[in-house]
Amino acid sequence: MQRTPFYIKHLEAGAKMVDFAGWEMPIHYGSQLQEHHDVRTDAGMFDVSHMTILDLEGADAKPFLLKLLANNVDKLKESGKALYSCMLNEQGGVIDDLIVYYLTDTKYRIVVNAATREKDIAWMNEQLKPFNATLTFRSDLAMIAVQGPNARDKVLGMMPAHEVAIAEPLKHFYGAFINDWFIARTGYTGEDGFEMMFPATQAPKVWDALLAAGIKPIGLGARDTLRLEAGMNLYGLDMDETTSPLTSGLGWTIGWQPAERDFIGRKALEAEKAAGVQQRFVGLVLTGKGVLRSHMKVVCSQGEGETTSGTFSPTLKESIAFARIPAGTETECQVDIRGKLQSARIVKPNFVRFGKSVLDV
Incomplete structure (x- = not known):
């Protein structure tokens, strides 16, 4: 069983730990219901270090993603802009859903699901072979999400002025580097907030600082009710390799234009559309x-x-x-x-x- 850098902190907070995709994770810290309401009314923090952070770099990074993803990364023009996309097989089935952050034309950060890590990395590396780019699994990083109506204010209140100047102006679905941290205004709850990636060695200190700022720990149970209320799919339940984005409420994530972009799964999706979904x-x-x-x-x-x-x-x-x-x-x-x-x-x-x-x- 794998453990995140926050494992001891979960135990200190009284978490009930469960097996989640081979990771020992908190299901709740006493009351799943209270944790749900904490996020909807104030601010809560989620350990999402089990998620897989990948850095893609190289001259062919963009052409590779134009082939790999159903959504069109060519829409990303500003550094830090995020894009949600499905990664499909040739039959149009969903291998995984992911977020890709555009840093430059030759550098992207990608976050994929925990349960599909090995499958995703193997698939991506196989598709990467004709391209001049490298994919690096950032196992040295931890990741925490702080979500809720007061989440941004509480996080910004912990930061020195020069960091606030970078984090506060972030628009929804944008991220930015602050030294060796990457902070993004994204989430999985239907609330405002940040998702933050930073060296795993800093995890205990970050947890304590967030607790001191009045941000409560939230387990996987509340994370699931929050994301479902917010209309956000969960891979393995709402879509998988046997279902297409067109039958999973994800048609909006398909970048059909330009028509000549031949992304993996396109022909199957076009056939499904032509036949009538x-x-x-x-x-x-x-x-x-x-x-x-x-x-x-x-x-x-x-x-x-x-x-x-x-x-x-x-x-x-x-x-x-x-x-x-x-x-x-x-x-x-x-x-x-x-x-x-x-x-x-x-x-x-x-x-x-x-x-x-x-x-x-």
Whole structure:
């Protein structure tokens, strides 16, 4: 079992530790529900050091990413700008979803998922062979996310003035280097905040400083309810190598233009589109009894589908889910919960933003 540089700090904070993709990680520190509300109303910190940080450098770094990723890195013109993308196989299935930060035309930083690390690095290195660039796994770095309406103010309040001058002006989905740190205004909760990467040797000191600033530790349990409320997919549940972005609510991440860019999986996606996409990715709000979970059967007017992620939303106080259902289905469906069909409303797969419901927006 692998451990992050914050492991001892988790134990000191009273964490209940669990196995997550081969990592010993905190599921909660006493109350998953309270941790969820802490992030929605104040600020919380998440150890995300199990995520994989990769640096791509070389003359062919951009051409490589133009081939590798479904989204178009040529859109990135300003240093620090981030792009969310899927990395596809030839069949259009999602190998992983990731964030790539543009530093220069010959240097990028990429963050991929923990559970797919070995698969991702092997795939990327195989595709890299014809290109003049190198991929470096930054195992020397730790990563922590601070999220919530007060997250930025609390983090900026810890910084000296010359660092604040770099971090404070960052727009959403931008990052910047501050000495040997990389700080980005990104996250996985639907709240504002920062994700920070820094030398792993500094992790205990950073944790203590964040605690002293009134930022509470948050476990994987609340991270999952927060991301689901925010309409953010989880790899392995909401998409994988058997599903395409077009059936995973990620059509917006495909960079179709220019038409001559031949990214991996493009031909398969074009064929799927031309034939008519058979499924749609939606949000569900349960109006019947029970709690929505993953892999529940969904009965629709056009046939059957399945929930991919589901939970009770602490913010909305309703049961919510993502689901993959037949195209053409209208606004209502039923979900099989323990052998009984319960009614659900079909909505956009996005429930909460900045602490507020977006269901009827």
